[in-house]
Amino acid sequence: MARKEKWTTFGWLGVNFEVPESWNLGRVNGDRKKGYLRLDDESFTRLELRWEKKRGVPDIEKIVARHVNELGRSAKRHKVSFEVKRNLGFFRLRDSKYHECFYWEGDYKVFNLIFKCEASQATYLLRLFFKKTANMRMYAKRIFESFSDSSAGDDELWGFFGFQFCVPKGLALEKTSLRAGCYEVLLADKVSEIEVIRLSIAATLLKGRTLKDWFFEFYKKRLRRLDVRVAAARTSGHEGIEVVATPKGNRWVLPLFRSKTVLRARCWCCDESDKLYIVRVTSREPEDVRCERYAQKVRCH
Numbered sequence: 001m002a003r004k005e006k007w008t009t010f011g012w013l014g015v016n017f018e019v020p021e022s023w024n025l026g027r028v029n030g031d032r033k034k035g036y037l038r039l040d041d042e043s044f045t046r047l048e049l050r051w052e053k054k055r056g057v058p059d060i061e062k063i064v065a066r067h068v069n070e071l072g073r074s075a076k077r078h079k080v081s082f083e084v085k086r087n088l089g090f091f092r093l094r095d096s097k098y099h100e101c102f103y104w105e106g107d108y109k110v111f112n113l114i115f116k117c118e119a120s121q122a123t124y125l126l127r128l129f130f131k132k133t134a135n136m137r138m139y140a141k142r143i144f145e146s147f148s149d150s151s152a153g154d155d156e157l158w159g160f161f162g163f164q165f166c167v168p169k170g171l172a173l174e175k176t177s178l179r180a181g182c183y184e185v186l187l188a189d190k191v192s193e194i195e196v197i198r199l200s201i202a203a204t205l206l207k208g209r210t211l212k213d214w215f216f217e218f219y220k221k222r223l224r225r226l227d228v229r230v231a232a233a234r235t236s237g238h239e240g241i242e243v244v245a246t247p248k249g250n251r252w253v254l255p256l257f258r259s260k261t262v263l264r265a266r267c268w269c270c271d272e273s274d275k276l277y278i279v280r281v282t283s284r285e286p287e288d289v290r291c292e293r294y295a296q297k298v299r300c301h
Contacts, residue, residue: 007142011159012037013173014120015049018146020139023047025160031173044108047143048127058116058123060100067112067125068102075106082106090137091144095119101144109133111140119150155297158185163198164299165279168290192283194294199276202269206276212241215267215278226263233266235295236277240268242292264288266295273301 006021013032019039026040032053039047068084075082088101088111099115109130116123128143130136155166163183171187171194181200186193199205206214212230216223226245233242245263265280279295281288 008162009146009157009159009164010039011157011164014156014169015051015149016146016157016159017143017148019047019143021162025178028176032170044131045129047129048125050125051122053120053122055121058098058114060098060114060116063114064100064102064112067114068104071104071106080106091141093144094148095150109136111136113144117149122149124149158196165196166294166297167194167196192281192285192288194290195278195280196294196298197276197278197280200274202271202274202276206269211267211269214276215241215243215265218278219265222263233268233292235266235268235292236270236298236300238268238270238300240266242266260284262286262288264291266291268295268300270300275300 007018008021009016010019010023010025012025012028013035020041022041023039023046024041026038026045028035028037030036030051034052036048036050038045038049064086068086071084072082083105084102085104086100086102088103091101093099093115095117096115097118099113101111101113104110104112109132111128111130113126114124115126124147126144126147128136128140130139154169156169158165158167161178161183167185167187171189173185174188174193175184175186177184182197184195184197186195188194209217216228223245225248227248228243228245231242233240243263243265245265247260261282261284263280263282265278267276267278269276277295277298277300279291279298281291281294283290
């Protein structure tokens with residue numbers, strides 16, 4: 001009997017949907033207004049998502065017709081068979097009055113969903129790629145129906161490569177680094193920034209030194225001219241440290257801001273997953289509690 005496939009929630013810039021765990025981020029660019037991302041498995045591209053925020057009601061009929069015509073011309077140039085089925089209705093979207101699903105078959109079997117979300121005013125093109133017909137409609141139904149870009153509450157969920165965490169809604173994405181063994185996401189508004197980091201092979205990184213020593217080495221440039229206080233702190237069920245750092249005297253060492261700022265960080269090691277985690281919040285608020293709050297929401301194993 002075939003093993004049942006595990007699913008997870010993918011999250012990026014406020015967009016969430018369920019996907020098989022084997023589908024991982026292959027490429028991403030853009031911001032909240034316009035962008036593109038791609039998920040791959042070990043063999044080929046499985047999902048593409050494009051988005052753009054525009055006012056007004058999109059002409060879905062015209063957009064779909066344009067895509068179908070482009071695909072037809074491409075198939076003709078490459079001398080491959082091409083079949084299209086439009087207005088498929090085997091699913092229900094959460095937040096869209098304007099949408100159309102169409103299917104085309106050439107080298108791959110592809111479900112395409114073009115829709116506009118009412119809450120965010122973003123128009124999306126979501127494509128799912130398959131080589132076999134088995135279960136493809138079930139996959140498409142689950143992914144389409146789980147899609148959301150307007151999560152309830154004040155938080156938004158991020159999830160990729162098995163790394164899941166929450167941050168406040170609507171922050172600008174300043175930086176991402178998805179190097180092998182080290183994932184970093186930095187988000188900011190006008191007065192604060194939040195950074196979430198996961199590093200692999202924790203046992204190797206910590207060999208011969210304490211978590212505090214490793215943290216100071218990792219952040220040595222940022223902490224160089226700060227008054228730093230470190231205390232033990234339990235985070236996400238693991239022993240770790242809490243760091244609070246402020247400028248020495250009136251010296252300006254955090255150039256993003258023009259008033260006194262406080263750096264707060266939580267760092268811990270998850271032995272079960274052999275990974276290190278950091279959540280850092282830098283802000284003007286003297287009693288900012290977001291670092292502890294969002295550190296506790298990181299899923300580490």
